[in-house]
Structure formats: C-alpha cells, structure tokens
Amino acid sequence: MNKPCFPVTFLGAGPGDPELITVKGRRLLDGADVIVYAGSLVNPALLEGVRAKIYDSAGMDLDGIMAVMVEAVRAGKKVVRLHTGDPALYGAIREQMHRLDRENIGYEVVPGVSSALAAAAAVKAELTVPELTQTVIFTRRAGRTPVPERESLSNLATIQASMCIFLSVSMMEQVVGELLAGGYPPATPVAVVEKATWPQERIVRGTLADIGGRVQASAIRKTAMILVGPALGENDKTASKLYDAGFSHEYRAGV
Numbered sequence: 019m020n021k022p023c024f025p026v027t028f029l030g031a032g033p034g035d036p037e038l039i040t041v042k043g044r045r046l047l048d049g050a051d052v053i054v055y056a057g058s059l060v061n062p063a064l065l066e067g068v069r070a071k072i073y074d075s076a077g078m079d080l081d082g083i084m085a086v087m088v089e090a091v092r093a094g095k096k097v098v099r100l101h102t103g104d105p106a107l108y109g110a111i112r113e114q115m116h117r118l119d120r121e122n123i124g125y126e127v128v129p130g131v132s133s134a135l136a137a138a139a140a141v142k143a144e145l146t147v148p149e150l151t152q153t154v155i156f157t158r159r160a161g162r163t164p165v166p167e168r169e170s171l172s173n174l175a176t177i178q179a180s181m182c183i184f185l186s187v188s189m190m191e192q193v194v195g196e197l198l199a200g201g202y203p204p205a206t207p208v209a210v211v212e213k214a215t216w217p218q219e220r221i222v223r224g225t226l227a228d229i230g231g232r233v234q235a236s237a238i239r240k241t242a243m244i245l246v247g248p249a250l251g252e253n254d255k256t257a258s259k260l261y262d263a264g265f266s267h268e269y270r271a272g273v
C-alpha cells in the first residue's frame with residue numbers, strides 16, 4: 019500500500035512459527051536497520067539472515083529500549099520493535115508509543131497472530147460456537163501486574179464465554195479455583211497449550227475438575243495459553259447457522 023514510511027514499526031512476530039508472521043512483517047524485518055525484540059518469547063529463527071543490528075529487550079528497561087530506538091531514528095535508521103504474538107495484547111507498547119510521541123517520532127503498528135489464536139488453532143477449536151457462546155475474553159490472572167477487581171477470573175467466569183487466559187499457567191491451581199467459584203461447571207472443557215506453533219508445542223486437555231492435576235503432572239510452568247469454556251468441548255456437535263441449508267444470508271438464499 020502507498021502509506022507513509024514510519025521510522026519505527028511495532029511489529030507482531032506471531033506465536034513462534036517463523037511462517038506465522040505477516041508478509042508485511044517479514045518485509046519490514048528484512049528492511050530494518052535496527053531490531054529490538056523480546057528475546058524471552060520471540061523465536062530467534064525470525065531474525066536469521068536479517069541485516070539489522072539486533073537488540074534483545076529481555077535484559078533492558080524502558081529507558082534503555084527507548085534510548086536505542088530514539089538514537090537509531092535520529093541517525094536516520096529504520097527501527098522495528100518486534101513483539102511476540104500481537105503487540106496489542108500484553109505488549110507494553112503504550113508507554114513506548116508515549117515516549118515516541120514526546121520525541122516527535124512517527125510510528126505504526128503492524129499486527130501479528132496472537133498466541134491466543136495460535137492456541138485455538140492447535141486444538142482446532144472454534145471459540146464462538148452458536149448457542150454456546152459468541153464472546154471471547156482475553157484476560158490474565160493478577161500476578162505482579164495487578165488486574166482490576168471487577169475483572170477477576172471469578173467475575174469473568176459468570177459470563178460463561180470462551181476465555182483465553184494469558185500469563186497465568188504458573189498459578190493454575192488458583193485459576194481453576196477462581197473459574198469454578200465464578201460459576202463455570204466442573205465439566206467445563208479446558209485446553210492448555212504450551213509454546214503453541216513451536217516444535218516443542220504441547221497440549222494438555224481436561225475439564226475444570228481435572229486440569230489442575232494434569233497441568234501439574236505435565237510440568238508446564240510458563241509460555242502457555244489457557245483456553246476455557248463450553249466451546250472447547252471436543253464432542254459438541256453444535257453447527258453454525260452460516261452453512262445451514264435453511265439459513266439465508268447476503269450471499270446465499272436459504273432453502
């Protein structure tokens with residue numbers, strides 16, 4: 019597209035598989051002079067062959083990250099700030115964008131495949147099954163980062179939607195306790211996907227009644243997505259109306 023070229027791009031790297039970056043993202047990575055990436059989660063395979071100078075933000079604080087980015091832009095360089103999954107979710111991009119605003123440096127955000135959606139793909143789930151739920155909640159349990167009380171897992175569980183729970187697998191026992199306390203029945207299906215789309219991907223399935231023990235036995239402690247809700251059931255045969263022969267829509271008349 020004929021959009022202006024921004025000195026800084028916040029770029030979604032996708033969940034891990036190097037083929038799951040957008041075509042635009044790949045082009046921007048290949049053309050970058052400086053790449054600052056979240057080394058703890060971004061697959062380094064994405065950076066093979068790039069000509070840019072690479073910084074791993076894992077050991078850097080916000081000041082350090084901004085100093086690298088601002089200095090590079092001032093030197094006329096093109097900077098890519100590479101975030102895992104999609105930058106809009108738990109990416110801490112807002113404070114970086116505020117700093118760039120203050121420096122009068124232009125930027126764009128290029129989306130990526132969130133690990134929530136990669137995890138759903140791994141378990142071949144549709145998160146929005148008619149009659150069961152039409153809502154997906156992206157959330158996390160409070161850890162060192164607080165979560166507003168009204169968004170506690172037990173409050174969110176009252177909605178009985180599909181939930182994608184980030185950053186919480188190390189607190190699995192509490193997660194399960196709060197989801198049950200909020201009203202999901204113990205038979206509610208759960209899938210935990212570790213390192214979705216990486217070669218080491220692992221999937222643990224169960225229900226709220228037994229997933230705690232299963233996750234503990236699997237020794238999954240980090241980089242995992244917890245998917246919960248009635249739509250995660252493998253045996254549910256509820257069909258979408260979209261392809262139902264009797265359902266009319268814009269492109270097809272029902273019979």
Ligand code: SAH
Pocket residue numbers: 033034059101102103104105106107108109131132133134136137183184185186211212213214215216240241242243244
């Ligand atoms: N912006 C990212 C999320 C960053 S927060 C995204 O859209 O995916 C980091 C959390 O994301 C991890 O604690 C884990 O819950 C989840 N996560 C990131 N990569 C993952 C992967 N490949 N498989 C499963 N979960 C992952």
